[in-house]
Amino acid sequence: MTSPFRGLRAALAADPAVGAGNVLTTRVERDLHPDAPALTFDTPVDGLPAWQPLSVRRLDHAVRIRASALHELGIRRRDPVAVQASNASDNILGFLALTRLGAIPALVNPLLDGPLTARYLAERLGPGVRLLADAEHLNALTGHRHTPLADIRSLVAGDPDTAPTPYRHWGGDPIAITHSSGTTGLPKAVVHSHDSLYAAIRHRLRLPRPQGSHRMLSALPSPHAATLIAVNLALSFGSELLPLSRxxxxxxxxxxxxxxxxxxxxxxxxxxxxxxxxxxxxxxxxxxxxxxxxxxxxxxxxxxxxxxxxxxxxxxxxxxxxxxxxxxxxxxxxxxxxxxxxxxxxxxxxxxxxxxxxxxxxxxxxxxxxxxxxxxxxxxxxxxxxxxxxxxxxxxxxxxxxxxxxxxxxxxxxxxxxxxxxxxxxxxRAVDSVDLPGGQRLHTALCEEHVLAACPEVLDCTVVAVRSGDRTTTDVLLQLAPGAAPSDDRAPAIRDALGPDVAATLRDILVVADEELPLGPTGKVRKMLLRERHLARTAAA
The missing domain is CATH 3.40.50.12780 (ANL, N-terminal domain)
Known part of the structure; x- marks a missing residue:
């Protein structure tokens, strides 16, 4: 059956001016299925209940409300503005409103705590960057130096009819700043362009529409670059997208x-x-x-x-x-x-x-x-x-x-x-791999894959290896599936899975609870911090 959105995809694919900053405004300006459902949020938006889809036209209305309020606050083209909020709707609507003005939204993961957020704002984005955040995150930054712009929820007071004409993006314009996972330290601020965040979508527009793409649920963190791609993919394909706040x-x-x-x-x-x-x-x-x-x-x-x-x-x-x-x-x-x-x-x-x-x-x-x-x-x-x-x-x-x-x-x-x-x-990852005697190398991620394959009752596994002088020592941390016995002897199976070279460095096999593993804001295990603990434990011993 022919998709009713084939014409939409062809029109966007053929327009070189379309990019990550203007898919929504292009659909509205060219009357490309404006009443089709687009985004569904798990929180209320402008009087619309949670879980009720916003059409392209209704989405554009919500964005114009916020763009008008931001313009009244003095936000202009090329202004970097940090956004930190728990709800997916605040992050996505904030991104769309700022890009409509030609500003540069810098989306910050809401799981970064107050002190780390303050460091990221000051050291990565610059001390003068202005901040849009919900009350929870504004409170977490109390006492830290930052430049608050407004509570992001206050933007609903804007007048959609006074929103400025959408900014006309050039392909190399910076369109967003998102940050790395921060597993090795302070997250790095990564700059994306109008063309770069849309290049893969443009490629996919020319391919057959994949099965399942008409109704997509995103379990990605809403401030992540992958979510911005998912939003524009949905708008470009005529799909429905539900981005989760949790x-x-x-x-x-x-x-x-x-x-x-x-x-x-x-x-x-x-x-x-x-x-x-x-x-x-x-x-x-x-x-x-x-x-x-x-x-x-x-x-x-x-x-x-x-x-x-x-x-x-x-x-x-x-x-x-x-x-x-x-x-x-x-x-x-x-x-x-x-x-x-x-x-x-x-x-x-x-x-x-x-x-x-x-x-x-x-x-x-x-x-x-x-x-x-x-x-x-x-x-x-x-x-x-x-x-x-x-x-x-x-x-x-x-x-x-x-x-x-x-x-x-x-x-x-x-x-x-x-x-x-x-x-x-x-x-x-290069930072997690260590040398072994005889010119061999220990790859922690590959070791984890082998342990998981050998031990079905292990839900997840983290291998921590540290080279100190001419000696490498390795700990294997196990998270068990419900019902698995922590006291079972898994050492023989794990040693076989690791192979003789890595097994020779094995110090401990530990069953750990979820809360014992330090995680970054995207859920990755912070192996650098585990290595520091590993070295401290070795020194104490």
């Missing part, structure tokens, strides 16, 4: 049962949270597609998810719905602007081992050695990538911007190799 496993599962999405977007931590639950006891039949970005997902979690849901399949008798779903895995980062790799898994998939698939058509990538030369298949090196999706660089930090560029490649910090068929495999 992304815990129970919140995601409850929202799936209530809203009935056809696809779910999330990070690797999302699938870990879902795997804690008995998915067979939940009504997930609406889901045909799970879409992962950021870190690649673990095989054990993927296999649980693809056994849930249902999807359409072409048969001699026409299209029928069959049990099971598809999981699209990839590898991306804030700086990469979009996943640069993809691989699809179903119940009968067999290519795992941290395989992230092949690169998208818009990506030119290579595995590089220490001197920047490309390595042959089978050799582990650092991923370098070129793509129109790449961020412009780091705000107020040209040193880091240029340190991460070699021969025109952006260095992602990921250690990978490719096989003879052109598939890429992720083994670790």
């Amino acid at each position: 992304q815990t496993g129970p919140d995601v599962l409850d929202s799936i049962e209530r809203w009935r999405p056809a696809s779910v977007y999330g990070f690797a931590t999302t699938w870990t949270d879902l795997a804690r639950h008995d998915l067979s006891a939940r009504d997930l039949d609406s889901v045909a597609l799970w879409w992962n970005t950021g870190d690649c997902a673990h095989e054990t979690h993927i296999r649980r998810l693809v056994n849930a849901g249902t999807r359409e399949q072409a048969t001699r008798d026409g299209r029928v719905r069959i049990p099971g779903s598809v999981f699209v895995d990839g590898l991306g980062s804030t700086e990469m602007g979009h996943s640069h790799f993809f691989i699809s898994h179903s119940a009968d998939s067999s290519r795992y081992g941290r395989c992230v698939g092949r690169p998208h058509a818009f990506v030119d990538c290579a595995v590089l050695g220490p001197d920047g030369d490309e390595l042959p298949p089978g050799e582990v090196g650092e991923l370098g990538t070129r793509s129109p999706t790449l961020a412009l660089g780091y705000w107020n930090d040209s040193e880091t911007t240029y340190r991460t560029r070699v021969r025109g490649y952006f260095l992602t910090g990921d250690l990978m190799y490719r096989d003879e068929e052109g598939y890429y495999y992720h083994v670790d």
